[in-house]
Amino acid sequence: xxxxxxxxxxxxxxxxxxxxxxxxxxxxxxxxxxxxxxxxxxxxxxxxxxxxxxxxxxxxxxxxxxxxxxxxxxxxxxxxxxxxxxxxxxxxxxxxxxxxxxxxxxxxxxxxxxxxxxxxxxxxxxxxxxxxxxxxxxxxxxxxxxxxxxxxxxxxxxxxxxxxxxxxxxxxxxxxxxxxxxxxxxxxxxxxxxxxxxxxxxxxxxxxxxxxxxxxxxxxxxxxxxxxxxxxxxxxxxxxxxxxxxxxxxxxxxxxxxxxxxxxxxxxxxxxxxxxxxxxxxxxxxxxxxxxxxxxxxxxxxxxxxxxxxxxxxxxxxxxxxxxxxxxxxxxxxxxxxxxxxxxxxxxxxxxxxxxxxxxxxxxxxxxxxxxxxxxxxxxxxxxxxxxxxxxxxxxxxxxxxxxxx
Amino acid sequence: xxxxxxxxxxxxxxxxxxxxxxxxxxxxxxxxxxxxxxxxxxxxxxxxxxxxxxxxxxxxxxxxxxxxxxxxxxxxxxxxxxxxxxxxxxxxxxxxxxxxxxxxxxxxxxxxxxxxxxxxxxxxxxxxxxxxxxxxxxxxxxxxxxxxxxxxxxxxxxxxxxxxxxxxxxxxxxxxxxxxxxxxxxxxxxxxxxxxxxxxxxxxxxxxxxxxxxxxxxxxxxxxxxxxxxxxxxxxxxxxxxxxxxxxxxxxxxxxxxxxxxxxxxxxxxxxxxxxxxxxxxxxxxxxxxxxxxxxxxxxxxxxxxxxxxxxxxxxxxxxxxxxxxxxxxxxxxxxxxxxxxxxxxxxxxxxxxxxxxxxxxxxxxxxxxxxxxxxxxxxxxxxxxxxxxxxxxxxxxxxxxxxxx
Numbered sequence: 150x151x152x153x154x155x156x157x158x159x160x161x162x163x164x165x166x167x168x169x170x171x172x173x174x175x176x177x178x179x180x181x182x183x184x185x186x187x188x189x190x191x192x193x194x195x196x197x198x199x200x201x202x203x204x205x206x207x208x209x210x211x212x213x214x215x216x217x218x219x220x221x222x223x224x225x226x227x228x229x230x231x232x233x234x235x236x237x238x239x240x241x242x243x244x245x246x247x248x249x250x251x252x253x254x255x256x257x258x259x260x261x262x263x264x265x266x267x268x269x270x271x272x273x274x275x276x277x278x279x280x281x282x283x284x285x286x287x288x289x290x291x292x293x294x295x296x297x298x299x300x301x302x303x304x305x306x307x308x309x310x311x312x313x314x315x316x317x318x319x320x321x322x323x324x325x326x327x328x329x330x331x332x333x334x335x336x337x338x339x340x341x342x343x344x345x346x347x348x349x350x351x352x353x354x355x356x357x358x359x360x361x362x363x364x365x366x367x368x369x370x371x372x373x374x375x376x377x378x379x380x381x382x383x384x385x386x387x388x389x390x391x392x393x394x395x396x397x398x399x400x401x402x403x404x405x406x407x408x409x410x411x412x413x414x415x416x417x418x419x420x421x422x423x424x425x426x427x428x429x430x431x432x433x434x435x436x437x438x439x440x441x442x443x444x445x446x447x448x449x450x451x452x453x454x455x456x457x458x459x460x461x462x463x464x465x466x467x468x469x470x471x472x473x474x475x476x477x478x479x480x481x482x483x484x485x486x487x488x489x490x491x492x493x494x495x496x497x498x499x500x501x502x503x504x505x506x507x508x509x510x511x512x513x514x515x516x517x518x519x520x521x522x523x524x525x526x527x528x529x530x531x532x533x534x535x536x537x538x539x540x541x542x543x544x545x546x547x548x549x550x551x552x553x554x555x
Numbered sequence: 556x557x558x559x560x561x562x563x564x565x566x567x568x569x570x571x572x573x574x575x576x577x578x579x580x581x582x583x584x585x586x587x588x589x590x591x592x593x594x595x596x597x598x599x600x601x602x603x604x605x606x607x608x609x610x611x612x613x614x615x616x617x618x619x620x621x622x623x624x625x626x627x628x629x630x631x632x633x634x635x636x637x638x639x640x641x642x643x644x645x646x647x648x649x650x651x652x653x654x655x656x657x658x659x660x661x662x663x664x665x666x667x668x669x670x671x672x673x674x675x676x677x678x679x680x681x682x683x684x685x686x687x688x689x690x691x692x693x694x695x696x697x698x699x700x701x702x703x704x705x706x707x708x709x710x711x712x713x714x715x716x717x718x719x720x721x722x723x724x725x726x727x728x729x730x731x732x733x734x735x736x737x738x739x740x741x742x743x744x745x746x747x748x749x750x751x752x753x754x755x756x757x758x759x760x761x762x763x764x765x766x767x768x769x770x771x772x773x774x775x776x777x778x779x780x781x782x783x784x785x786x787x788x789x790x791x792x793x794x795x796x797x798x799x800x801x802x803x804x805x806x807x808x809x810x811x812x813x814x815x816x817x818x819x820x821x822x823x824x825x826x827x828x829x830x831x832x833x834x835x836x837x838x839x840x841x842x843x844x845x846x847x848x849x850x851x852x853x854x855x856x857x858x859x860x861x862x863x864x865x866x867x868x869x870x871x872x873x874x875x876x877x878x879x880x881x882x883x884x885x886x887x888x889x890x891x892x893x894x895x896x897x898x899x900x901x902x903x904x905x906x907x908x909x910x911x912x913x914x915x916x917x918x919x920x921x922x923x924x925x926x927x928x929x930x931x932x933x934x935x936x937x938x939x940x941x942x943x944x945x946x947x948x949x950x951x952x953x954x955x956x957x958x959x960x961x
Contacts, residue, residue, distance in 0.1 A: 298729060298731075299729055299793060301797055304711055308884070308886075322881060388796070388797075389699050392799070395878070398879075399884055477724050477727070478804045
């Protein structure tokens, strides 16, 4: 399988070659107040609006301060813009005009790449849901009766979605251990992560018009990494009967790069076999597969602590979108939905500390000689991922990182 | 107590006199494509931007297509704009300039008055929570252990908040009765309402900066009626463990009028005595009281079926805001939060059909000879309210109405 050559001097195996071209939003020193759309290529960022103007192409969608106008423009435009970007970065004739529009990644500041409309978080890893069931309801059936019939999800707080690198202040709130008579108030003592993959809606849909499984690629613009920071003690006390609220709403971090769905054709895999027959609107056995073979890595203070495999998720993003809209709820450009914590079957594949430390009973020993159950002030967590691309290349997702402040 | 006189020919007891002046957004036939800010006075709507221009006042905040810029401008500006509107409608000198900016309410189309940022729904009526506990968990303690320690809430779907009058399509989804072996898919068979009062945030707050009880009036711009349509069968099957999702996300209707908080000074009452000592951040015993004495009425196909009293809500909107932000979550202009279903202690004061029909076991007999457990196609539900104003006047909240389509 051949891949497209670029006139840039890139390592042949870069996960940010022209087969990827993730979108972000940046500012740079020459115009610090102006957010611009950037496309990552190697360790450079293409100022996409400037490049469009330089080659005399239509630039309005690329000259915006967020990805929303491009995201709203629909799949055929996404394809055309991606083809244009590919041409600019591969056709030697564009070298002199486009070259000056490249900036070193190290010289730019990356921002939240899109305006979040609604944020939904799912719960689609059977291993994660089973682990949490065993931890919280020992001796009982770990999965709730609905789990294999529908992709369980809930709405989170869109206004606290922040870009990678934003410090995360340890939240305060109410917590009550089972043995305590009354709740107390203070900083969370069980601050955790949830390593997730998130999907960003581009094309809106109408109220009352569900998006079927085969509409996924028409509506979803791209994919980014997400860390759903979670205060387990706040969550445990508050979540019955209406679900997580303050235990989740203080911060949700996303990576600065949105990988176009089109860059993930080689990452598509069959989802795992389901042991419960899905209702027709969720039945993807005859549909195009939307399992995605992302290899994720979670690092704590620079030490890899987990490698969650995304391919094994029980529910796919296409099923999640079909479920989310089956009641007639419409989609807006900027709707963001997370997969839920990605955990694999092995202990070193778990995407949260509550699983990795088994509810704090088995501290993680780090190579620096320290150990962790939950996060301490100053801790930094980074999540990265790659997926198969063409010709043996990998597609990189950048990273989502955040440091805990006290 | 004297009230301000207007040069308009209004009934002396109008709930929409100059003591109220709720804000909305309308279009009218002369400029059908242009949304304008309107202020209701009697059965007229003042084109607020046109009035500002006519009197030579600053008009930017009133010339917007939604209330968001005005809402974002902060409390001192809200006061100044309200004072200006009052002057234009009471000072005889403005009659000739402002008069032409009034349109009959019947001639305008009302729209969603603000862009919703995040939508949160609380659960603050002890009577409602107790009724639902008795219905769903007979023989057990009806309130969950956390209920009197914190205002339970969850995030809903902001993108499906619609203005009063928008038809509500019966949602489809999964439902499973306890006796059934597997879920089935189809239209909700237990479609319900929730009569609520909602609060609209104007002034934003910073991430990591909780809004204390005494910050309520700095941040909350106004109050509107809300109907949180609920598909009880979808909700019952999906909501464990992460809370309501598709059972609520298909539509949430709000009234077209936002009553300024400043118009509700006479409606403020002491909240009910709490039988559990609140944690300090929720302790309003030494704070200014934010109970609000709204008298609500729920009508089904024109027949009043319930009169929920808002004054008895266990948790106030100020406590809800303090709780919502205590973990550091920031507020954005347009954040909307509902009180939760308003139910009083008496059977005819219940704010949902699941309570009024006691889970469908006691059908409501309507004066038209029909009876209801849950909503049928074609049913129309309207919620109205008034609150005490100055000098024995009432403050009207308009109505939130919606008809079920099949």
